[in-house]
Amino acid sequence: MKIGFIGLGIMGSRMAENLQKGGYQLKVYNRTKSKADRLLENGATWAGSPFEAGKNVDVLFTMLENPGAVEELACGPKGFLNAMNENSLWIDSSTVNPSFSERMASIAKENNIRFMDAPVSGSKQPAAEAELLFLVGGEKKDLDSVRSLFDKMGKDAVHMGAAGKGSAMKIMINQLLGQSILAFSESVNLGMAMGLDKKTCMDVLLKTPVTAPIINIYRSRIDNNDYEPNFPLKHLQKDLHLFTETGYELGIPTPLTSAAKEVYGLAKHKNMADLDFTAVFKFLNDKN
Amino acid sequence: MKIGFIGLGIMGSRMAENLQKGGYQLKVYNRTKSKADRLLENGATWAGSPFEAGKNVDVLFTMLENPGAVEELACGPKGFLNAMNENSLWIDSSTVNPSFSERMASIAKENNIRFMDAPVSGSKQPAAEAELLFLVGGEKKDLDSVRSLFDKMGKDAVHMGAAGKGSAMKIMINQLLGQSILAFSESVNLGMAMGLDKKTCMDVLLKTPVTAPIINIYRSRIDNNDYEPNFPLKHLQKDLHLFTETGYELGIPTPLTSAAKEVYGLAKHKNMADLDFTAVFKFLNDKN
Amino acid sequence: MKIGFIGLGIMGSRMAENLQKGGYQLKVYNRTKSKADRLLENGATWAGSPFEAGKNVDVLFTMLENPGAVEELACGPKGFLNAMNENSLWIDSSTVNPSFSERMASIAKENNIRFMDAPVSGSKQPAAEAELLFLVGGEKKDLDSVRSLFDKMGKDAVHMGAAGKGSAMKIMINQLLGQSILAFSESVNLGMAMGLDKKTCMDVLLKTPVTAPIINIYRSRIDNNDYEPNFPLKHLQKDLHLFTETGYELGIPTPLTSAAKEVYGLAKHKNMADLDFTAVFKFLNDKN
Amino acid sequence: MKIGFIGLGIMGSRMAENLQKGGYQLKVYNRTKSKADRLLENGATWAGSPFEAGKNVDVLFTMLENPGAVEELACGPKGFLNAMNENSLWIDSSTVNPSFSERMASIAKENNIRFMDAPVSGSKQPAAEAELLFLVGGEKKDLDSVRSLFDKMGKDAVHMGAAGKGSAMKIMINQLLGQSILAFSESVNLGMAMGLDKKTCMDVLLKTPVTAPIINIYRSRIDNNDYEPNFPLKHLQKDLHLFTETGYELGIPTPLTSAAKEVYGLAKHKNMADLDFTAVFKFLNDKN
Structure with missing residues (x-):
């Protein structure tokens, strides 16, 4: 072949x-x-x-x-x-x-x-x-x-x-990936502001069933402030865009995904396009 | 005692x-x-x-x-x-x-x-x-x-x-709970519109690590359109409100959680306050 | 010619x-x-x-x-x-x-x-x-x-x-149109819930410089619950979509416009696509 | 007296x-x-x-x-x-x-x-x-x-x-103020990215009835990048918070206002709390 x-x-x-x-x-x-x-x-x-x-x-x-x-x-x-x-x-x-x-x-x-x-x-x-x-x-x-x-x-x-159904499932999965990391980042970020330490926040959340298991793989990024690109942020944002665009084409509301897309979009605009997509934590956390 | x-x-x-x-x-x-x-x-x-x-x-x-x-x-x-x-x-x-x-x-x-x-x-x-x-x-x-x-x-x-740190962790967990179900609902809802069947959407997503394991418990709600209250939607919305309110108090942005709170808020306003919180799927899916 | x-x-x-x-x-x-x-x-x-x-x-x-x-x-x-x-x-x-x-x-x-x-x-x-x-x-x-x-x-x-600059200005104007009506609707809707009457809310807001003058034309829609289409809601939502899509193409964040697009999108999904776009007030206000 | x-x-x-x-x-x-x-x-x-x-x-x-x-x-x-x-x-x-x-x-x-x-x-x-x-x-x-x-x-x-009705009307007005400037900023910001110049964007928009007249007062801020506080951004964000909080208390959805509150909240978090609230344009426009 x-x-x-x-x-x-x-x-x-x-x-x-x-x-x-x-x-x-x-x-x-x-x-x-x-x-x-x-x-x-x-x-x-x-x-x-x-x-x-x-x-x-x-x-x-x-x-x-x-x-x-x-x-x-x-x-x-x-x-x-x-x-x-x-x-x-x-x-x-x-x-x-x-x-x-x-x-x-x-x-x-x-x-x-x-x-x-x-x-x-x-x-x-x-x-x-x-x-x-x-x-x-x-x-x-x-x-x-x-x-x-x-x-x-x-x-x-x-x-x-x-044809198209593979792409359909793919954007569904990446939508969940993007949301998971962002929701987790908001949670840990607020947890730290409430006086819990970063490690405790992540340890406890990862033990509960409300947290997507894939975050076990990504937590070291947040632990170590290491955002060398594995899956670049701009690509994840593109996938959220494809999801919301498809929602528009089919007349299906996607309010949460649009919000997520915009947060990644802001991070992209602030020079994080080529960092790993987990840098959305850094975007929320940084004061400048 | x-x-x-x-x-x-x-x-x-x-x-x-x-x-x-x-x-x-x-x-x-x-x-x-x-x-x-x-x-x-x-x-x-x-x-x-x-x-x-x-x-x-x-x-x-x-x-x-x-x-x-x-x-x-x-x-x-x-x-x-x-x-x-x-x-x-x-x-x-x-x-x-x-x-x-x-x-x-x-x-x-x-x-x-x-x-x-x-x-x-x-x-x-x-x-x-x-x-x-x-x-x-x-x-x-x-x-x-x-x-x-x-x-x-x-x-x-x-x-x-x-004191307060138990409440801190609790609102972090419920924020993730609310986001997980909503993100999953948007995904399945769009999946169905893209021509996949509801069961396939849920089966595949639940096999991937981007989906929070707790959804295994809740999927039967969506499967069966059964929203008899276990955890009422208005209570979950309250918890998202507490999360965003705490974010405001501490000067921490919570863009995704605010968006989620509003989607549940719309569902609450449309007569779903006393249904189970998983009825957010129904809110997104219903045409009226 | x-x-x-x-x-x-x-x-x-x-x-x-x-x-x-x-x-x-x-x-x-x-x-x-x-x-x-x-x-x-x-x-x-x-x-x-x-x-x-x-x-x-x-x-x-x-x-x-x-x-x-x-x-x-x-x-x-x-x-x-x-x-x-x-x-x-x-x-x-x-x-x-x-x-x-x-x-x-x-x-x-x-x-x-x-x-x-x-x-x-x-x-x-x-x-x-x-x-x-x-x-x-x-x-x-x-x-x-x-x-x-x-x-x-x-x-x-x-x-x-x-070429393209006419379209550029047009989507800017319609973005403001969509936002103006939606922001005004949220304001009046909350005003009524706070115990003010609808007419007072609109009279006072329209006297202040924070309200877009075009709303003088549209207020009768809200006054009379008359949403016979002049500019159909689905078209306004399309324009907000074009705006956010262009934002994506050019790497420009549009967080508020995305949120507005999704609210109109929910209204569209709830059978309001062919009503006048001012029906977004009705969407926010209706309990079902 | x-x-x-x-x-x-x-x-x-x-x-x-x-x-x-x-x-x-x-x-x-x-x-x-x-x-x-x-x-x-x-x-x-x-x-x-x-x-x-x-x-x-x-x-x-x-x-x-x-x-x-x-x-x-x-x-x-x-x-x-x-x-x-x-x-x-x-x-x-x-x-x-x-x-x-x-x-x-x-x-x-x-x-x-x-x-x-x-x-x-x-x-x-x-x-x-x-x-x-x-x-x-x-x-x-x-x-x-x-x-x-x-x-x-x-x-x-x-x-x-x-009692309370003065405060009610006030938060309605400031909600519209916050939205107006933010929507206008998104519009001008995208307009510039689409190749129009800043002045043209503002001139044309301010001539149309979709733009709140109060922006005539504020446009010089954006023209001159002058964000010395007249009405500090953190105060405007507080008012949007009061609006959404009241929405929560009364069971009224405020999706657009919540989104606006979060954008100002992100700007506040990025060291803009004490600038004039019109600095939300700067937040959207700055690349870092």
């Missing part, structure tokens, strides 16, 4: 590496070529353009920053959709809004290309350790045909329904 | 009953006397007034609806603080704001009465099954002197610090 | 009629043909499609519901951009986001068609009475070439800058 | 001076004595304590920072309510919540003292120029008995109803 891979950021580079380790031959593309160095040293081929990356592959993965980036590389005269073989499969693992996935599915179909949205649950470390969970929208039989690939990169790939 | 107990609502009645089952003799008071019937049949004494309930007891528990109710029964010429013996102990298990607990501690002290704030984590069922967690503010030695009482009503009593 | 006009809703029908009264010959198109009846009786020509409406006209106006509707009728193989003559002028008076106007300007340019965004300030009555204010983005000389047309429909056409 | 005056901040000092200019003899008190210097030089008497200020006066004015400050100086064994003569009149011009005014009215009554809440609309300059508008709650005949005093300090004193 010939595989193309576009997008070698924090997530994509690790996913591609696991495919490579699993024995697959990759043709890779990334805006900044240097991020492909390690993959190339280990035998991957460099595709000089998105178009080239999509040419003569059986499966093309994309792992890009936002819907705009996906559309730019996919569509248009030099887009990879014009390069891909009939009946080949495009798997988009970027986090996008479901209506965007549906639109891509439909454009792919016009080009006789199969499409799956397969965003992931899990960030840097699960990506490195092949522990990702893939949330898949598209044809069940298409998913079954590439399970061996998902097995190299993750622990499971769950079929959520038709 | 002679024990007074004021406030026999959903929580207080069950707590008092567990003390009674544990062999303690109680003198009880409640605004609506009928709620004391079972306790009286099983041997409790009726105190005709809060003043009477506080008279000649070693320990007085209060489990009331809000700070206003506590202040009304405690202070003033006919309040129980004027009735209690020197050096006796008042334990307030109501959910109140920390500065209120501190003020009550100080008024109690002027009357030579010891004070502890000991709000609980857990609602109707844990109260019935003596599985509550007490979050205690006050003197450690005072807590140690009544551990046997807490043991009858709960699984643990944790010393959080000086 | 031959003029095409697409979009004959509350606003468009009145604008077109004023052009007609001013002596211009129109070719008109609307999804629902019956809305064109009066214009046709008075001499307008029916264009069977958007394509037809754009053919052989010097100027084409569009007044549509949202960016999606504009894009659908403009672009694509059967879109009016494929029908319009070289160097003819497309004037989009729809309320859209500035980046959308910029994109349309650029697509028009590729087709050698001139473009102006010229959204209006003013609703039903000013449209009928030719009292609209046009906020224009595009080439100054293009604006000057069609001032006679704007004069028939409005009191002024102000050049705001390059 | 003997007059006491407590509270000589930005507002109180100017109001007292106008009474003095009008020929009234004042007994004054302020926490920081130096602020009374000018009044004392011009003939006022220094009252060493709030108690002293209330003794043997016919009318006592208070103009204090918040309800807590009023309660502290009024009630308690050394409070001025214990010093005031029977049937004398206490006029509280502080901005407080209506339920607080009602409570003060009732405590005053127990002491056989008449009470009026008479907060003002207008800030520093109108205070200096005797152009304030008094919003009065209490007995109409009490208001009529002191119209000559209000005439020295303001342009009008309007009877709003029973």
Whole structure:
């Protein structure tokens, strides 16, 4: 199976590496070529353009920053959709809004290309350790045909329904992630102001069932004021934006998520865009 | 040990009953006397007034609806603080704001009465099954002197610090509770609009670590549209109000909690005050 | 000058009629043909499609519901951009986001068609009475070439800058409109709960300089519980959405506008989409 | 008529001076004595304590920072309510919540003292120029008995109803003030990001009826980045807090006001508490 891979950021580079380790031959593309160095040293081929990356592959993965980036590389005269073989499969693992996935599915179909949205649950470390969970929208039989690939990169790939349904579930999960950390941050921040110490606040809250378990992983960030990016704040804010945008499209109110999106947006505006998203604690806590 | 107990609502009645089952003799008071019937049949004494309930007891528990109710029964010429013996102990298990607990501690002290704030984590069922967690503010030695009482009503009593610190931790927990359900509700509600079915949404979200485990208990509410009150929505909204009010007092921003408080407030205004707090899902979902 | 006009809703029908009264010959198109009846009786020509409406006209106006509707009728193989003559002028008076106007300007340019965004300030009555204010983005000389047309429909056409700048100013104005009514509604609603009567609340507030003068026009809505649509709530909510979306695109926080958007969104979800936008008062006030 | 005056901040000092200019003899008190210097030089008497200020006066004015400050100086064994003569009149011009005014009215009554809440609309300059508008709650005949005093300090004193109704109207006005500036700031801030210049944004918005006229006074703040306090941001945030707190007390949703309160709260937390409240523009605009 010939595989193309576009997008070698924090997530994509690790996913591609696991495919490579699993024995697959990759043709890779990334805006900044240097991020492909390690993959190339280990035998991957460099595709000089998105178009080239999509040419003569059986499966093309994309792992890009936002819907705009996906559309730019996919569509248009030099887009990879014009390069891909009939009946080949495009798997988009970027986090996008479901209506965007549906639109891509439909454009792919016009080009006789199969499409799956397969965003992931899990960030840097699960990506490195092949522990990702893939949330898949598209044809069940298409998913079954590439399970061996998902097995190299993750622990499971769950079929959520038709095209767009993987993206749907993904933005639901990231909405909860964003809310969890922010609600926890407000709680700890007020706790400290009420005279409790930071450690006690976190210890007690993490023992109660009202706190999302994932915070066990992130608490060290807050403990140590360490906001080196694992999952950049601007990306989490983008996901909250996709959630509220989808709410608007479908006429569904999302008052809490909009509020959360704006708090992350303020933090982003105050120079925290490229810190880890857990820096929202720092935003609330800092006096300047 | 002679024990007074004021406030026999959903929580207080069950707590008092567990003390009674544990062999303690109680003198009880409640605004609506009928709620004391079972306790009286099983041997409790009726105190005709809060003043009477506080008279000649070693320990007085209060489990009331809000700070206003506590202040009304405690202070003033006919309040129980004027009735209690020197050096006796008042334990307030109501959910109140920390500065209120501190003020009550100080008024109690002027009357030579010891004070502890000991709000609980857990609602109707844990109260019935003596599985509550007490979050205690006050003197450690005072807590140690009544551990046997807490043991009858709960699984643990944790010393959080000086007076007010129990209340501090309590409003932190309930803030997370309120946010968790609301964020989950927004997620499931949008998921359904995106074409996923309700059960799938909840199944998948509850398997991921971004969802607070307590939602496993509450999901049946949403599954079954069953909002018979266990923890009334108006009480949860009150707790969010106490959290934001404390934020204001201490100059700490609480943007997400204020947003959540207002969503519950809208639900309360639309005739849902006395439904279970999980009815916030219904509020978001209903078209009228 | 031959003029095409697409979009004959509350606003468009009145604008077109004023052009007609001013002596211009129109070719008109609307999804629902019956809305064109009066214009046709008075001499307008029916264009069977958007394509037809754009053919052989010097100027084409569009007044549509949202960016999606504009894009659908403009672009694509059967879109009016494929029908319009070289160097003819497309004037989009729809309320859209500035980046959308910029994109349309650029697509028009590729087709050698001139473009102006010229959204209006003013609703039903000013449209009928030719009292609209046009906020224009595009080439100054293009604006000057069609001032006679704007004069028939409005009191002024102000050049705001390059393409997109008219749309920019428009969403700023409608954001303030939406906020003004909502803030005023919250104030009056609380005033009534505090024991003041509705009329006193409105009389006093309207005498103070903190209240936007436009509310003098809308207060009768609230006085009389009359929410027959003049400017439908769903359209105002769309404009707030365009504002927050543009904020997201440009990295600018819009916390208050997001909150307002969600309140209107809740009202929309509760069956008020097609009422006048001032029904947000009713949403806050109703108990069910 | 003997007059006491407590509270000589930005507002109180100017109001007292106008009474003095009008020929009234004042007994004054302020926490920081130096602020009374000018009044004392011009003939006022220094009252060493709030108690002293209330003794043997016919009318006592208070103009204090918040309800807590009023309660502290009024009630308690050394409070001025214990010093005031029977049937004398206490006029509280502080901005407080209506339920607080009602409570003060009732405590005053127990002491056989008449009470009026008479907060003002207008800030520093109108205070200096005797152009304030008094919003009065209490007995109409009490208001009529002191119209000559209000005439020295303001342009009008309007009877709003029973005790508390002046405070009710006041928080409604300040809620609109806070929202107006914040909504305007979001608009101008986004306008600049969309490529319009600051001056154009403000010029155009101020010409439209969606903008509150009071912004004409404040725009120079934003033009000149001049946030020297006229009406400190922390005081405006307090007023929004009083508004939302009253909403909570009465079961009225205030979603937009809560959002506004939190934005000002974030600005307050970021070292802007003592700047003018118009600095909320700076908060939104600054990148750090």
